[in-house]
Amino acid sequence: MLGGGRSAAVSTISTLVFFGLLAVVIALAPGSREVAHDFFSFDAMREAFVGTETTPSIGSAFLLNIKMFLFAEVLILILALGIAVVRQMPGPVFFPFRFLAVAYTDFFRGVPLLLVIYIFGFGVPGLQIDGISDRSPVVLGVAALVLSYSAYVAEVYRSGIDSVHESQVAAARSLGLSRMKALRFVVLPQAIRRVIPPLLNDFISLQKDTALVAVLGPIEAARAAAIYGADRFNYSSFVVAAALFIALTIPLARFTDHLIARDRKRRRAGALV
Amino acid sequence: MSEPLLRLEGVTKSFEELQVLQGIDLALAPHEVVALIGSSGSGKSTLLKCVNLIEPVDAGRVFLDSVEITLAGVDQDAIRAQIGLVFQAFNLFPHMSVLENITLARRRVKGLDRETSEKQALKLLERFGLADRRDEYPDRLSGGQQQRTAIVRALAMEPKLLLLDEVTSALDPELVGEVLTLIKELATGGMTMMIATHEMSFARDIADRVLFLDQGRIVEEGPPDIVFTRPQNPRTQEFLQRIIEAGRL
Numbered sequence: 001m002l003g004g005g006r007s008a009a010v011s012t013i014s015t016l017v018f019f020g021l022l023a024v025v026i027a028l029a030p031g032s033r034e035v036a037h038d039f040f041s042f043d044a045m046r047e048a049f050v051g052t053e054t055t056p057s058i059g060s061a062f063l064l065n066i067k068m069f070l071f072a073e074v075l076i077l078i079l080a081l082g083i084a085v086v087r088q089m090p091g092p093v094f095f096p097f098r099f100l101a102v103a104y105t106d107f108f109r110g111v112p113l114l115l116v117i118y119i120f121g122f123g124v125p126g127l128q129i130d131g132i133s134d135r136s137p138v139v140l141g142v143a144a145l146v147l148s149y150s151a152y153v154a155e156v157y158r159s160g161i162d163s164v165h166e167s168q169v170a171a172a173r174s175l176g177l178s179r180m181k182a183l184r185f186v187v188l189p190q191a192i193r194r195v196i197p198p199l200l201n202d203f204i205s206l207q208k209d210t211a212l213v214a215v216l217g218p219i220e221a222a223r224a225a226a227i228y229g230a231d232r233f234n235y236s237s238f239v240v241a242a243a244l245f246i247a248l249t250i251p252l253a254r255f256t257d258h259l260i261a262r263d264r265k266r267r268r269a270g271a272l273v
Numbered sequence: 274m275s276e277p278l279l280r281l282e283g284v285t286k287s288f289e290e291l292q293v294l295q296g297i298d299l300a301l302a303p304h305e306v307v308a309l310i311g312s313s314g315s316g317k318s319t320l321l322k323c324v325n326l327i328e329p330v331d332a333g334r335v336f337l338d339s340v341e342i343t344l345a346g347v348d349q350d351a352i353r354a355q356i357g358l359v360f361q362a363f364n365l366f367p368h369m370s371v372l373e374n375i376t377l378a379r380r381r382v383k384g385l386d387r388e389t390s391e392k393q394a395l396k397l398l399e400r401f402g403l404a405d406r407r408d409e410y411p412d413r414l415s416g417g418q419q420q421r422t423a424i425v426r427a428l429a430m431e432p433k434l435l436l437l438d439e440v441t442s443a444l445d446p447e448l449v450g451e452v453l454t455l456i457k458e459l460a461t462g463g464m465t466m467m468i469a470t471h472e473m474s475f476a477r478d479i480a481d482r483v484l485f486l487d488q489g490r491i492v493e494e495g496p497p498d499i500v501f502t503r504p505q506n507p508r509t510q511e512f513l514q515r516i517i518e519a520g521r522l
Contacts, residue, residue, distance in 0.1 A: 167362060169366035170360070171360065175377070175426070176351065176353045177350070181381050186366055188369050190366075
């Protein structure tokens with residue numbers, strides 16, 4: 001933590017020296033002039049962002065990323081919670097459900113997301129099922145994101161559920177709450193509160209992975225950048241797309257840090273009571 | 274003697290290889306207060322949990338109001354709602370305020386609306402001197418306040434029977450008194466209770482009957498005056514001797 005004027009001054013100076021040296025190293029590199037032109041041309045960036053007659057606007061393409069992210073996020077939160085809940089159902093009756101939940105998480109955590117998108121995006125239309133196969137590539141891509149990420153997020157939920165001590169369930173059940181009610185009113189509210197930071201971490205990752213849906217054809221930011229690069233032989237468009245993703249993920253990353261810090265503080269305060 | 278409120282017949286329970294209860298028979302009359310004493314691991318906690326059905330019994334039968342509650346097909350959630358259980362470690366719900374802790378089961382099990390349940394909860398909190406804590410979260414309360422809240426939470430369901438599992442063992446010595454006072458008040462009010470405890474003077478003071486548990490069996494029982502002063506069973510004598518040496522009686 002920064003404290004007082006002196007440490008602020010020290011950190012400012014060390015930051016300036018560090019980035020100054022980095023700038024000198026890059027500037028002295030043999031190809032730095034070409035790189036500056038090919039990747040950091042301000043005119044090309046502006047052009048790529050707003051779009052031209054022959055290339056799509058990266059700015060509006062990025063709206064598609066945001067849209068895919070928002071839809072996927074909501075669906076993942078719901079599906080993953082369902083999987084996590086099924087996985088902790090006790091008793092032999094629920095064995096087939098538990099088995100399915102375990103198989104699901106094992107499968108989708110094992111297959112690279114890119115392959116899931118390919119298989120889903122090209123396989124489902126081939127099935128020719130009315131109402132499902134004729135969906136747009138964006139919908140199929142989002143579905144693939146949801147299936148893959150739900151496996152991870154289900155595990156996050158599960159770790160939260162496991163972290164709630166059995167005695168909480170015992171207390172709830174002793175009052176007459178059924179297993180489901182104990183889960184709903186006592187276990188899950190505590191579990192979810194504890195896993196918010198890792199959940200947000202997964203969503204930072206999801207924001208970026210919306211770019212992978214481009215392999216099915218939709219023009220989102222990364223693909224729009226590639227089109228501009230191929231058209232003009234100038235790759236400043238990639239820097240624009242990267243900057244947009246960063247602009248979206250950094251606030252979420254800082255918010256996650258903030259929650260983790262708050263949680264730590266609260267736990268410390270709790271330990272003193 | 275009136276019909277017993279609670280009756281156990283040959284209740285046994287093991288965890289893996291360990292036989293914790295080896296055939297427990299007992300009956301509790303309405304308004305009776307029974308103290309369970311015995312060293313750690315003698316089966317006191319397990320016995321209470323079996324009565325509340327939180328732990329299923331391996332064999333034997335449990336009757337509440339002459340109805341067998343260990344039968345298959347009995348709605349166990351409904352039975353638990355009639356038998357209060359208070360834990361050594363309080364087990365309050367940390368994400369809920371005092372008021373929410375107390376009203377949870379009234380609302381979600383009995384299906385009463387928020388207003389009715391809160392009115393009743395406030396009356397109880399008032400009675401046990403916790404009304405000003407109603408909106409606090411458990412981690413802001415002292416141990417004694419937490420345990421009193423936990424007892425109120427059980428009372429809110431208007432149980433026929435209250436089971437107390439070493440409810441003062443996790444408390445600092447200066448906080449034990451307030452919890453014991455509350456329990457005495459309940460006994461005076463006619464609450465039927467089964468109390469597992471290490472507080473011998475309290476047991477002697479409050480109990481109508483004392484049961485001494487040893488290795489999952491009730492080896493001695495009787496009025497506190499007899500059990501504490503003239504124990505018959507050598508195990509009881511040995512146990513009480515150790516308690517006296519530790520200065521706890």
